[in-house]
Amino acid sequence: MATKQRGRPRSFDRETALEQAMQAFWEHGYDAVSIADLTRAMDIKAPSLYAAFGDKRTLFEEAVEAYVHSYAVFTVKTLAEAPTARGAVDRLLHEAAVSHTLPGLPRGCLLISAATNCSEQSSDVAEALKERRNAGIAFIERRIAADVAAGVLPAETDARALAVYTGTVLQGMSQQARDGADRATLEAVADFAMQAWPPEHAGETSSDAG
Amino acid sequence: MATKQRGRPRSFDRETALEQAMQAFWEHGYDAVSIADLTRAMDIKAPSLYAAFGDKRTLFEEAVEAYVHSYAVFTVKTLAEAPTARGAVDRLLHEAAVSHTLPGLPRGCLLISAATNCSEQSSDVAEALKERRNAGIAFIERRIAADVAAGVLPAETDARALAVYTGTVLQGMSQQARDGADRATLEAVADFAMQAWPPEHAGETSSDAG
DNA sequence: CTCTTTCTTTAGCGGTTGCTACAGAAAGAC
């Protein structure tokens, strides 16, 4: 049933090329990476790029998906699986300290830093990443609110503010990683950040909430 | 003694034009703002821009200076004048909540967000802002270390990590402001952030240190 | 007035941008 692909086969590995494009976008951002930069990084010519990935914007969107799949799925996983919101965020911050300073890869988080400086005509690219970031914070907020409802976190906890605080630290850590902070420093930052969290009511979890 | 200026006088106000350029850079970043964008925002033609400000990079540097003078001098002032490092940072974070969300102005902090996505050939612009950010953190670190030495903060306080934590929150707040967080939310973030700070030893100040 | 100085304007430089038409190359179908 599987009829063989007709015509001349592609001479490059699509996944590898996408990975190279992703790293270029990760390091310099959407607007700052030109098609010439991409074809150099991916080691293919422009027509091959356009045939395989559409246009620059579509390639970027696919690169974002690849980034999420490779380096950010742990976020959702951690938030969903950890027994409490506090434990989840603690792990999240420490995992960020690691993933933002991986050797041989660009610093920081692509979702945070790849579309900060955008011209007017690519403002929708910036908007898309902004919505991803805010969705992440909303996700953390729901996790916190569940723990508040379950009595794990104090009833007076402002779930929204605590979630935004957590997102603020995460986004600041990305910037710090790009500015040269190493993993150990970011781990120390994560430890400090967790001391602002309200204490948990021991002996209870909200793992059934969500 | 004051001989009058010869030749045709400038038909625009240099400071006003610089202010417009600064806001354009503030909102979109160095690379994403073209000369055409600038001449439109400043309401002058390109040769007038080049005659008055040199080239794009020089104009950006002057815009950064103008930004610091208008919106960031309070930082150094606060750090130098507040009786303790803790009090200084507390004021700093709340002032940031205000200045990052001023109505009618771009969101966030120019020093943090105006050179995040840079092409290779303008990497020195990014480097210059990065050094400003790290110098700010080093300044906070010295203020903390002085309080530790004076016994105001616990002896075991890691001044470097606490300073980087503070910078992380400040930079995250800028990102949050750009992502839509309002002043009240950022103030709540600032309050959370301060709860990670170690307690002060009451009845003592380090106002003589520095 | 003329002369000099400095600004403003028009017009356009060489280079780069994202993107593509077109011809040639490499595969399967027959």
Place this chain on the structure above:
DNA sequence: GTCTTTCTGTAGCAACCGCTAAAGAAAGAG
């Protein structure tokens, strides 16, 4: 082998990039 399909490389499109030469306009000096 030929035909069809699909990818690759060359070469180049219109539009924009940062920047500037050249000419005209507006001021003071004489």
